[in-house]
Amino acid sequence: MTDPLADWDIGRPLPRDARVFVAGSSGLVGSAVARHLRAAGFTDVVGVRSARVDLRDADATARFLDETRPAVVVDAAARVGGIAANAAEPVEFLHDNLRIQANLLDAAHRVGVGRLLLLGSSCIYPKFADQPIREDSLLTGALEPTNDAYAIAKIAGIMGVQSYRREYGRSWISAMPTNLYGPGDNFDLEKSHVLPALMRKFHEARVSGAPTVTVWGTGTPRREFLHTDDLAAACLHLLEHYDDPSPINVGVGEDVPIADLASLVADTVAFTGDIVYDTSRPDGTPRKLLDVSRLLSLGWKPTIGLAEGLASTYQWFLDQQGAQR
Structure with a gap:
């Protein structure tokens, strides 16, 4: 199979015929990413429900990527929830997210995925980080104890991306979104954000x-909120314009x-x-406000205000x- 990214360079539009696998495509974030990619002209966007392929299963994940052979992967798959869910099920939040990320990174490497974007969370940063939170605040202090298991798993995902870059030269990146909302959100009172x-x-x-x-x-x-349609637009922008081992914040810059x-x-x-x-x-x-100056310097900015986003949601x-x- 011809590599659609063979002649592609950072700063140029990704080939619209490149196959993109959006992991977690039925969720809040993944569905927005898949929707935006199709609207942007991508003709081969692949998703799969967990009932068919459980990404916590290494063999199932490897088989799926071997069959589909994507050129680009966006990892929006995760076990997520609010304070109550994280406090009640730290084992599940830790283990499920570790497995999903490790399986996807391993399988993507073996099939030669050229571009991969791993989506984390702003909860990776220390509880009392200086505000707004810069990317270099990572691992400089204690985490918020109500979601530390989830945060540790996401930090491990960042390290996974950095390790594949360092050891194998993979052009993979990670982004840390702020609090997200939008169509497809989970409205369960016990498990939602x-x-x-x-x-x-x-x-x-x-x-x-x-x-x-x-x-x-x-x-x-104080909290910062980003509509998932804005996040989806940022994901494509980062895939086309960002290539650095450091995670990059995605937010609106206001809380x-x-x-x-x-x-x-x-x-x-x-x-x-x-x-x-x-x-x-x-x-x-x-308080959890992200410093988004690095992202803004790449030429991207959010377009959906909070009142407008709440109304549509x-x-x-x-x-x-x-x-x-």
Whole structure:
């Protein structure tokens, strides 16, 4: 098979006929990446559901990549969840993510994948890192204990990419997105991240006529939120313009207090009751704002504002629920 990247160089558009395997293509991030690649003209975007190929299984992963022979791989596959899920299942979050990453990197190397992008998470950085968080903050302090198992697995993924670059000369990269949201998110109250959990809480309160909604923590922690369609655009931009062993941050460069986010979500779903804060619940990291100056210097910037993104995400949620405003 002819290598579609044989005559390709960083800084030029990837060949649109190159086969791209998006691992985790049915999830929040992977579906957005696959959608964006197709919209950008890629004609051979491959995905597979975990029911058919379990990426935690090394043999199954190797067989699939041997059969499909992608030129490019985007690793958006992961076991993910919010504070409650991470605290309850650290073994699963550690082992599943370690296995997925190791299996994909190993199989991709053996079939000669030319470009690979591993997506991590901003939770890899120390809990009390200087703000905004630069990429060189990695491994300079203690992690947030509520999701340290997941963070360690993602740090191992970064090291995997760097190791294949160093030992085998692979042109592989890793990117660390901030908090993500968008169509396809997980709205399970026990396993979801803060934004979709808030959206579902406020929606159900509005529908039931409940007078209050309880939000975990004090409302003071600040968080940055990136729409998955913006992340997907950044992924393609990085595949075409970035080739460095250091992970690169992907975010919007602005954050909001959780209390302000809760009010914005309440407005989005038309909830008019009161918001109560349960201060017995953990806040998590006090602030987590990424320094995205390196990404911006490559010529990319986000285009979807938080209010606009919340509105489209809520409409997707309503469509899935068969609900009406």
